[in-house]
Amino acid sequence: MWGKILSYIPEWKVFMQGFIVFFIPYIIFKLFNGIVSKQKTHEDEMKEINDQTNQKVELEHQKSSQGSYDHYTGDFNLDVELVKNEIGHNWDVHVREFHIGNTDIRAAIIFLDGLSDKELIDKHILASLMGNVLKKDEQESIYEKGVFLQTFIKNEVLSVSDITEEYDVKQSVGKILLGATALIIDGIPNVLMLGTVKGKSRNFEEPVSEALVRGPRLGFTETLSDNTALLRQHGENSDLSIINFQVGKRTKKELVIAYIQEIADPNLIEEVKKRIQSITIDDVAESGYVEQLIEDNYLSPFTQVQNTERPDRVFAALMEGRVAILLDGTPFALIVPVTFSMLLQSPEDYYERWLPSTLIRLLRYLAAAITLFAPSLYISFVSFHQGLIPTKLALSMMGTREGVPFPAIIEALIMEVAIEILREAGLRLPKPIGPTMGIVGGLVIGEAAVQAGIVSPIMVIVVALTAISSFAIPQYNAGISLRMLRFVAMFFAALFGLYGVILFFLLLCSHLVKLKSFGIPYVSPTVPYRASDWKDFMVRMPLMMMKRRPKMLHTKDSSRQD
Amino acid sequence: MKLNYMKGRFKLGLLLSFILLLLTGCWSSKEIEDLGLIVGTSLDLETDTNSREESEEQEARNSNKELITITNQFVTSETTGSGPKEGKKQQAYKNVSETGDAVLPTLRNMILKNDKRAFAEHSKVIVIGEDFASTFNLKQTMDFFLRELEMRPSALLLIAKNHASNILESNEPSKIPAFQLVEMMKGHKKTTKIIPPMTFAKLEGKLYSEASFLLQSVVSENDEIKFVGAAVIEGKTKKLRGFLTGKELEGITWITGKGKGGLVTSFYEETDQPIIYEIISTKSKIIPHVDGENISFNVKIESEGRIAEHWVLSEKTFDNKFLKKAEKATEKEVERLVKNVLDKIQHEYQTDVSGFGTRLRIEYPKVWEKVKKDWDQIFSGVPIQCEVNITIKDYGTSGE
Numbered sequence: 001m002w003g004k005i006l007s008y009i010p011e012w013k014v015f016m017q018g019f020i021v022f023f024i025p026y027i028i029f030k031l032f033n034g035i036v037s038k039q040k041t042h043e044d045e046m047k048e049i050n051d052q053t054n055q056k057v058e059l060e061h062q063k064s065s066q067g068s069y070d071h072y073t074g075d076f077n078l079d080v081e082l083v084k085n086e087i088g089h090n091w092d093v094h095v096r097e098f099h100i101g102n103t104d105i106r107a108a109i110i111f112l113d114g115l116s117d118k119e120l121i122d123k124h125i126l127a128s129l130m131g132n133v134l135k136k137d138e139q140e141s142i143y144e145k146g147v148f149l150q151t152f153i154k155n156e157v158l159s160v161s162d163i164t165e166e167y168d169v170k171q172s173v174g175k176i177l178l179g180a181t182a183l184i185i186d187g188i189p190n191v192l193m194l195g196t197v198k199g200k201s202r203n204f205e206e207p208v209s210e211a212l213v214r215g216p217r218l219g220f221t222e223t224l225s226d227n228t229a230l231l232r233q234h235g236e237n238s239d240l241s242i243i244n245f246q247v248g249k250r251t252k253k254e255l256v257i258a259y260i261q262e263i264a265d266p267n268l269i270e271e272v273k274k275r276i277q278s279i280t281i282d283d284v285a286e287s288g289y290v291e292q293l294i295e296d297n298y299l300s301p302f303t304q305v306q307n308t309e310r311p312d313r314v315f316a317a318l319m320e321g322r323v324a325i326l327l328d329g330t331p332f333a334l335i336v337p338v339t340f341s342m343l344l345q346s347p348e349d350y351y352e353r354w355l356p357s358t359l360i361r362l363l364r365y366l367a368a369a370i371t372l373f374a375p376s377l378y379i380s381f382v383s384f385h386q387g388l389i390p391t392k393l394a395l396s397m398m399g400t401r402e403g404v405p406f407p408a409i410i411e412a413l414i415m416e417v418a419i420e421i422l423r424e425a426g427l428r429l430p431k432p433i434g435p436t437m438g439i440v441g442g443l444v445i446g447e448a449a450v451q452a453g454i455v456s457p458i459m460v461i462v463v464a465l466t467a468i469s470s471f472a473i474p475q476y477n478a479g480i481s482l483r484m485l486r487f488v489a490m491f492f493a494a495l496f497g498l499y500g501v502i503l504f505f506l507l508l509c510s511h512l513v514k515l516k517s518f519g520i521p522y523v524s525p526t527v528p529y530r531a532s533d534w535k536d537f538m539v540r541m542p543l544m545m546m547k548r549r550p551k552m553l554h555t556k557d558s559s560r561q562d
Numbered sequence: 563m564k565l566n567y568m569k570g571r572f573k574l575g576l577l578l579s580f581i582l583l584l585l586t587g588c589w590s591s592k593e594i595e596d597l598g599l600i601v602g603t604s605l606d607l608e609t610d611t612n613s614r615e616e617s618e619e620q621e622a623r624n625s626n627k628e629l630i631t632i633t634n635q636f637v638t639s640e641t642t643g644s645g646p647k648e649g650k651k652q653q654a655y656k657n658v659s660e661t662g663d664a665v666l667p668t669l670r671n672m673i674l675k676n677d678k679r680a681f682a683e684h685s686k687v688i689v690i691g692e693d694f695a696s697t698f699n700l701k702q703t704m705d706f707f708l709r710e711l712e713m714r715p716s717a718l719l720l721i722a723k724n725h726a727s728n729i730l731e732s733n734e735p736s737k738i739p740a741f742q743l744v745e746m747m748k749g750h751k752k753t754t755k756i757i758p759p760m761t762f763a764k765l766e767g768k769l770y771s772e773a774s775f776l777l778q779s780v781v782s783e784n785d786e787i788k789f790v791g792a793a794v795i796e797g798k799t800k801k802l803r804g805f806l807t808g809k810e811l812e813g814i815t816w817i818t819g820k821g822k823g824g825l826v827t828s829f830y831e832e833t834d835q836p837i838i839y840e841i842i843s844t845k846s847k848i849i850p851h852v853d854g855e856n857i858s859f860n861v862k863i864e865s866e867g868r869i870a871e872h873w874v875l876s877e878k879t880f881d882n883k884f885l886k887k888a889e890k891a892t893e894k895e896v897e898r899l900v901k902n903v904l905d906k907i908q909h910e911y912q913t914d915v916s917g918f919g920t921r922l923r924i925e926y927p928k929v930w931e932k933v934k935k936d937w938d939q940i941f942s943g944v945p946i947q948c949e950v951n952i953t954i955k956d957y958g959t960s961g962e
Contacts (some may be wrong), residue, residue: 027575389594398594401595
C-alpha cells in the first residue's frame, strides 16, 4: 500500500518546479510592491516636511510683521543703508545719490546694472528729477509735507508708466533684483518702484527641433511674457486663461498654465494646479524639471508630458481641451495630458490635405514599429526561425553571414551601439563638423565592418533602416524611448526568438494600457475604445468630418463646428 | 534603516530577475549560417550489393531485405558563398547520400558525415525513385515526411523514372536542381503535359482515401531534367502501377478539365497540314449514368481557344468554314487523346485516376457504397462516352 501511495507522490523535481513557478512571480510582485511603497513613504515624508516648513514660514511671517525693522523709516541714510545691507555687496547693484532739482532734498535711485533700462533711467527719471522740479516759492511748503511731495513727484515729475509704492525692504529688494529701479527720497517712509525692467531676450525664430515644411515659422523664446503674448496673438479669444504660479523655493520663477476656460475640463485644471503646487524643488532650471516632477510614472520609458517650441502646436492642444504649462526662461512649453498618438503627430498633418496627411501618419506608425522591432525580428529570424524566411532570402542571408564570428545578438548589439554613439557624437559636435563626422563614421564603420567580416551586410541594412525610422518620429523624446526599448526587445529576441518578441510586445502593451497621463489613459482612443476619436488617430479624416473635440478629454464644449 | 533595507531588496530582486533571464540561455537558438538547408530529398531502392555490405549495421541482420538510399540536397552558407569567385565555379549545392533500412535512422546517420545541422523547413521537393515507389507502400513510407514537424505541406512529390538521386544532380553547378523542379512545375499553366502540382497537403488526402491518383514523373536524360508524363499510383496498394506518357497525360488533363493552357496539334483533313489550337479555357463534366447494375459515364468536354498557328496555306483563315473545319479537326484530336488514355487506364492499369469515381460518389452515393470496394476493377469495364466541343473564338494568326 505504501508503494502505491508513494507512486502518486511526484518527484522532487516537480516540487522544485512548483516552488519556482510560485516564488518567482511572488518575488517579482513583492519587488514592485516594494518600489511603489517606497515611493509612497517618500512622498509622505516629503509632505510632513512640507507641512512643518509651511508652519515655520507662517510663524516667521507673523514675527516679521510684528517687528517693524524691515520697513522703510523715512530717514534717508537709514533707508539707503537698509537696502545696501540687503544687496549692496553685489557688484552689479548701483546706488546713485542726488538732490532733487533746485532743492536740497536728498534722493537716491538703486538699480541693477544690465537688467534695467539705463536710457529710461537717464532720460526720464534722473533728468526729470534733477531738472527744475520745483519753483522757489513752493519749496518750503512742500518740503514739510513729505507725502505731498511724493504724490507730486509721482503725478507731475516722473514720466514712467509703471510706478508702485513699496514699504517692505525685502519685497522692494526682490523687485530691484529683477530690474526695477527704487527711488528713495528723504523724508518719505516708502520707496517708489519704477518699472525699468528690460530683460534680455532674443528674436522669435523658427524652432530648430520641430521644423515644418508648412506652418508658421515662429517659436517660443526664453521670455515668458513674449511666449504668453504669442498665445494671445494667435487670435482674439477672451476664454484663454493664463494663470500664474511661482515655482522654485530658492530661485523663484514664473510659471503659467494656459487653458481655454470654456473647453478644458475643470478637474484637469485642478489636477495640474495641484501638481504644480506640489513642486518643492529649490530651482526649476528648465521645463524638463517640471515635466519630471509632475509626470505620473517615473519608471515608465514613455514620455508622459509633451514638450514643444511651437505656439501653433500649443494652441491646437488648448483647443482640444488640454492644458499648457509655460516656464520663464525656456522656449519649451509643456502640454498635458498626453496620449501615445500625439507623439506620432505633427501640426503639419492638419495643415496639409487629409489624404497625404493620413498616409504620412500611417508611415510614421510603420516607422515606429520598425524602430522598435526591426533588429529584434532580424535576430529571431536569423537565430531561431529560419523557416519563416522566404527560401531565397534565407539563402542570401546564409551567404552573407558566412564567416561572421558572432551570434546575431552580438552582431546587432555592436552595430546598434555604434550607431547610437555616432548619433550622440554628431549631436554634440559643432555644426560644420557634425554631418561630416556622421557620414564618414557611418560609412567607414558600416563598410569596414562588413569588409572585415565582423557584421553581415544585411545587418547593416537593418541597423540603418532602424536609425532612419527612429528619426521619422516627429517627437524627439518619443524616438528616444522607442530606441531604448529596442534594446530590450533585442534581448528578448535573443533569449526566446519570436516568442520573446511577442512576450515583450505583450509586456509593453500591458504597461501602456495601465499608464495614464493626468487621468487620461495613455493609449486612448485604443483603450478605452472610442470609435469617434479614431478620426484623428492613425488617420486624419477630412476637417469637415472632425466636428467634435476628442471625447477622451471630457471637454465642456464638445463641438468644434456645426 | 528602512530605506537601506528596501534598497537591498530591490537589488536582490533585480539580480534574481537577471539570473532568471540568463539561466534560460538562448535555448534552441541556432544561427542561420550553421544550418544546412535541405531543399530536396530523393528516395531510392538500394540494389547495389556492394554498398549494402558497406553499411555495417545491416550486415548482421536483414541482409536480404531491401534497403533504401536517401539523398538530401543541402544548401549551406559555404555553397551559396559570396558569389562565384574568380576562376573556379563553385557548386551551389551539396548532395549527401546514406543507406539504411528505415527513413529516420538513415537521415540521422547523415549527421556522421555532415558538419552542418540539417534543417528541412525549406524543403521544396521529394523525388521518389521508380523502384522504390513500386516496392513500398507510399502511405507507409511517406508517413514520416507527412508527420515531420520541419516538413512543409507545400513540398512537392515527384516520381523519377530510373534513379531518383540522378534528378538532384545538375550539370550546371550554379543551379540548384530542387529549385529548378519547383519552377518547372509552374509550367502546368501553359501546357497540358504537366499535372497540377501534388503538394504534401494534397497528398495526405489522396493517400488516406482509397482512390488512385497521378504524380508528375520526371526523368534525367544526359544530365538534363525533364518532365515526362505521369506516374499512376494505385489506390489500394499505394504502389506505382505504371507511367503515362506525355500524350496520355494530355488526355487525362482534358477529362479532368484542369488544363489552364496548352496546345492541341491536329491536322487539316484535306491537306494534312498542322493546325495548332491554343486553349484559353476548358470545362469538363463527367456525368455518371446508373441503370440497374450497369454504370456508364458521359464525358462532356468544352473548350474555348484560338488558332495560334496553322500551316494551311490554301484556306482563308478568317473564313467561318475553315474555322468550323479546324474546330472539327481539333475535336477529333482531343477525342483521340481521351480515348487513348481511357483505354490505357481502364484496360492496362485498371485504375481510375481521372475522377470518375468521385462523380459517381457525389451523384449516386448509394451505388458508390456498393461498388467502392473494388471500384478500380469495376471501372475497367465501364463504358465511357466522350463528347468534345471546341469553340474557336479568337484569331491568333494573320489572314484575310
